[in-house]
Amino acid sequence: MIYCCVGYCSTVPSLTYGSRSSDADSQGASLGASRDLLNNDNELDSRGDEWSEAKALEDNVMSASLNESESKKLPQAIIIGVKKGGTRALLEFLRLHPDVRAVGAEPHFFDRNYDKGLEWYRELMPKSSDGQLTMEKTPSYFVTKEVPSRIYTMSKDTKLIVVVRDPVTRAISDYTQTHSKKPDIPSFESLTFKNVSAGLIDTTWSAVQIGMYAKHLERWLQYFPMDQLLFVSGERLISDPAGEMARVQDFLGLRRVITEKYFHFNPAKGFPCLKRPEGNSKPHCLGKTKGRTHPNIDPEVVQRLRDFYRPFNNKFYHLTGHHFDWD
Numbered sequence: 171m172i173y174c175c176v177g178y179c180s181t182v183p184s185l186t187y188g189s190r191s192s193d194a195d196s197q198g199a200s201l202g203a204s205r206d207l208l209n210n211d212n213e214l215d216s217r218g219d220e221w222s223e224a225k226a227l228e229d230n231v232m233s234a235s236l237n238e239s240e241s242k243k244l245p246q247a248i249i250i251g252v253k254k255g256g257t258r259a260l261l262e263f264l265r266l267h268p269d270v271r272a273v274g275a276e277p278h279f280f281d282r283n284y285d286k287g288l289e290w291y292r293e294l295m296p297k298s299s300d301g302q303l304t305m306e307k308t309p310s311y312f313v314t315k316e317v318p319s320r321i322y323t324m325s326k327d328t329k330l331i332v333v334v335r336d337p338v339t340r341a342i343s344d345y346t347q348t349h350s351k352k353p354d355i356p357s358f359e360s361l362t363f364k365n366v367s368a369g370l371i372d373t374t375w376s377a378v379q380i381g382m383y384a385k386h387l388e389r390w391l392q393y394f395p396m397d398q399l400l401f402v403s404g405e406r407l408i409s410d411p412a413g414e415m416a417r418v419q420d421f422l423g424l425r426r427v428i429t430e431k432y433f434h435f436n437p438a439k440g441f442p443c444l445k446r447p448e449g450n451s452k453p454h455c456l457g458k459t460k461g462r463t464h465p466n467i468d469p470e471v472v473q474r475l476r477d478f479y480r481p482f483n484n485k486f487y488h489l490t491g492h493h494f495d496w497d
């Protein structure tokens with residue numbers, strides 16, 4: 171069956187092909203069918219959609235003029251995490267590069283859909299020519315035990331990108347997202363502790379656990395050498411997107427096409443938005459599900475979390491050789 175959307179047709183439901191950006195939440199996306207995407211808890215990022223739809227339309231026009239040597243390929247590079255790190259922004263920035271083709275939604279192949287097989291996965295990818303890089307992003311990969319060996323089995327040469335962010339802010343962002351959908355959940359402060367009176371941090375709470383980056387990274391290093399991983403600073407992706415994009419493009423072996431000309435800082439949103447350097451088109455910002463207002467958290471709890479994360483952060487700095495200044 172052929173599915174079409176805003177002039178964009180494919181053999182899988184159009185939602186799965188970037189007409190909507192479905193970003194990770196605690197459930198994340200399943201690409202089995204468009205119904206899955208609509209029924210799960212995923213965010214559908216409305217402003218991101220506009221951007222993705224414009225891109226899908228453009229891709230469609232482009233693909234009409236492309237020759238038959240184009241084919242769907244397994245990704246050579248994957249944004250594997252972290253949830254709420256800035257993964258959507260990075261993917262959308264990369265999608266502007268002419269040598270990158272990326273699937274807009276999160277395939278969740280290596281964590282939830284692995285039994286569907288590699289051909290299912292390949293089928294989700296956009297067509298690309300030989301010189302182009304195929305990519306996807308699924309932020310839950312970084313913290314899922316089985317994923318490193320599975321990606322290694324697909325290709326030991328896969329390049330891996332992790333967008334990391336201060337784990338305390340990340341945890342609050344994660345909580346804010348859940349709270350926006352389930353306003354009745356307990357407070358951040360009470361979820362943080364296993365035993366409030368003893369002050370024990372609950373490391374089984376995913377919002378806390380995801381930020382123990384060193385622990386997760388050690389699992390990846392059992393399969394991949396450090397030089398196959400790139401750590402992008404979520405903070406710098408906002409304060410200096412062109413600088414982070416230069417690192418990313420170098421790492422991926424791409425020409426430095428996405429430069430400061432592509433960014434316009436929107437002071438009202440507090441984020442860089444994307445603009446085409448040529449022409450007068452309006453800059454495109456990610457949607458309102460990015461940059462939600464975080465609740466005020468008891469400063470004592472924030473301090474307790476900072477103390478908790480410090481050894482993990484220091485180990486992470488040591489392993490990566492990069493100081494992220496989170497303390």
Ligand SMILES: Nc1ncnc2c1ncn2[C@@H]1O[C@H](COP(=O)(O)OS(=O)(=O)O)[C@@H](OP(=O)(O)O)[C@H]1O
Pocket residue numbers: 193194195252253254255256257258259309343344404407408441442443455456459460461462
């Ligand atoms: N350019 C730009 N525009 C908007 N938002 C940006 C941008 N760059 C980074 N960010 C930050 O991205 C955070 C969401 O991260 P993710 O996209 O990884 O979230 S998700 O895991 O896919 O749901 C999101 O977190 P919150 O601010 O907590 O909502 C943003 O701070």
